[in-house]
Amino acid sequence: MARNEQLIRQHKILQILEHSRYGYLLEEIRDDLVNQLGLTSLHVRTVRRDLEALQAAGVDVDSHESPRGRVWKMGTGARGMHKINASATELIALSLGRDLMLPLAGTPFWVGIESFWNKIKEELPDGIWDHYQKFRQVLHVSGVTPKSYKDQEGVLKTINRAIQQHRVVQISYQTLGQPKPKEREIEPYGVVLYQSSIYIVAAAREIEDLETRVRHWKLDRFKKAEALDAYFKPPKDFDLEQHLAQSIGIFASEKPQNFKIRISSFAAAWVREDPWHPEQKIESQEDGSVILTVKAANDLEIIPRVLALGAEAEVLSPASCRKAVAERVKRLAQIYQID
Structure with a gap:
């Protein structure tokens, strides 16, 4: 977590320096970091090491003597960092990613996405922008839930x-x-x-x-x-990434376990084309069906997928999940019973 704290400080330092024309003293940067990050204390030596790390990473951060003392500010190269040059294909790829991020509308993350998108639109030549707009008329992103936070x-x-x-x-x-x-x-x-x-x-x-x-x-x-x-x-x-990789869904209140599902020969291709999880295991059977083994933290991560396949899928284990599917199928049969 110490590494994450360092990255957070360095990112905040860049935000502080980007809003300053004449630069800040080390002590002023330190005070802003303490206030904005809610820290109890922070030594100026830590701030200096963060600034030196940014310089080593290639970020144009300068320091020079002033009547107030040595100040730090973004260099002339960094001031031009916002000049963006993108090709039509790069613009199309970025716009597809923006469409996929629509559920973030109304959040601080979306503010950054829109700000960057607007900068690109302002910098691009008319010819590239026209080509992009024509191409997007035949390329559409679907399946993204219209939602705002x-x-x-x-x-x-x-x-x-x-x-x-x-x-x-x-x-x-x-x-x-x-x-x-x-x-x-x-x-x-x-x-x-x-x-x-x-x-x-x-x-x-x-x-x-x-x-x-x-x-x-x-x-x-x-x-x-x-x-x-x-x-x-x-x-x-x-580790957040490892934690999320333990299951196919978003449940996390229970310890992940292996689920085994028999998939018919008719539907076997579907679980290969659209995997349930990157680490799923598929065992081919003589009749063309497959046994799918996948980790999940809760029955509810498995049951909707099984029911969506209808008679083409059968839960083999654990027994608790198999029983839960049977109970749902029984209730569905009662609801849709034809007189």
């Missing part, structure tokens, strides 16, 4: 700040099926965009078991969030 913008800002500062957050969270929201305290680790919805990966503070305390909280269900004057220490071995 504008109403949760304040909550997300609080969560993002708490992640950087390692602060405990008190939330009002309404689980589906509950008549009223409940007050909870969480330790936020990261933000995830999954199937057009935003989730907060955070530990439930009241749970002591390290294997089950990390949950995924859907942003739609947050009614409010307040960063408390209490801090937590993230687990040293926690």
